Amino acid sequence: MAQQQQIFERQTKIAELVRTAGFISVDSLAQHFGVTPQTIRRDVNKLCDEGMLRRIHGGVAPPADRPNIDYRKRKLINLKAKEEIAATVAERIPDHASLAISIGTTPELCAKALSGHSHLRIFTNNFNAAFVCCENATFEVTVPGGRLRNKDKDLLGSSAVDLFKAYKVDVGVFGVGGVDSDGTLLDFYEGEVGARQAILANCRRAYLVLDQSKFGRTAHVRGGHITEVDAVFCDAPPPESIRHILEDAGVELVICDNGGKKKRPALG
Known part of the structure; x- marks a missing residue:
């Protein structure tokens, strides 16, 4: 073993x-x-x-470059970096908060990093994240109904969009397939963009979580711009052009290398 x-x-x-x-x-x-x-x-x-x-x-x-690889295999890529991102995001979330969590391996790790919190209200179409959150007896977990994607164990389509539109949450945590050089957010399927945009439109603070491999990564479905979020959590500094875009827009850039050891603040 x-x-x-x-x-x-x-x-x-x-x-x-x-x-x-x-x-x-x-x-x-x-x-x-x-x-x-x-x-x-x-x-x-x-x-x-x-x-x-x-x-x-x-x-x-x-x-x-080709369609996104299997979820289980993606979880192995940049795993330590994703765990650092998740730990840092978790330090920003206070107890008793409400969250929308998107599909993807990094959002799932963010859900796992929240296991020590109490009385969170979770809304997600990521059933990997939902199962993790259900391990905490104080959490309330709400998921949409419909057909799961077998390999990814998530749900896209109108029911996912309707779920995120039905609630106004404190924090939206979502990933992305790729970020173009001009800051355009990219995904592999229209349903991924639809769900992510619904989270963005219905949260008080939007956290984009991504490791450095997503910058310049090719994906063909456009959906939103990196300047529309409140904070970007990454394991390393993004390309200079992206840094300038974030600075000009006043978007917080958080480089996650502290192991998530900071004290959790209240939401502001």
């Missing part, structure tokens, strides 16, 4: 390193982890077979 966990953690780190660097040779990865090239090749073969990376002569690179 311990060995399997070690392999899992190494493969997760490989995926993160490659997505950050763009290309890494097998020999470099072997040297970095202190294992044989044969071990790295086995790891790389598994990651490539799952669509998380792609082989290039002499090494490995991120997958070519």
Whole structure:
């Protein structure tokens, strides 16, 4: 069991390193982890077979742009960074608050990071987040009705939009498929944009949560702009053009590297 966990953690780190660097040779990865090239090749073969990376002569690179990969596999990408984001967001949420939480792996981790809070009211179309929140007996969790997307375990469409329109919540927490160079928010499906926009329109404060891989990532459905939110939570500084856009619009940029150790403030 311990060995399997070690392999899992190494493969997760490989995926993160490659997505950050763009290309890494097998020999470099072997040297970095202190294992044989044969071990790295086995790891790389598994990651490539799952669509998380792609082989290039002499090494490995991120997958070519295509429809979003499987939810379970996305959870492994930049996992530590997403957990830092989630911990920082959780420190901004007081007890007894109401929240709308969107689909996506980072919003799910935000829900998990809220487990130590009390008496939160959660509205979400992300059933992964809903199940996590139900573990806290003081939380009230409301979800829409309809057909789940099997792999993602979430729900899109009119019932999700209607849920978010029916309530005015303190905080909306949502992710995004990608951010274009001009700050346009992008997703892979129209239903994802519709639900996210409904959250944005019906929350008192809007928190956009995303790791640095989302900047410049290709997704074809436009929906909103990064300046429409109150705060952007990211694991590293975004591109300079995005920083200027946020500064000019007065949007708070939170670089999440403190482990979420700050005291929770009241909502302002």
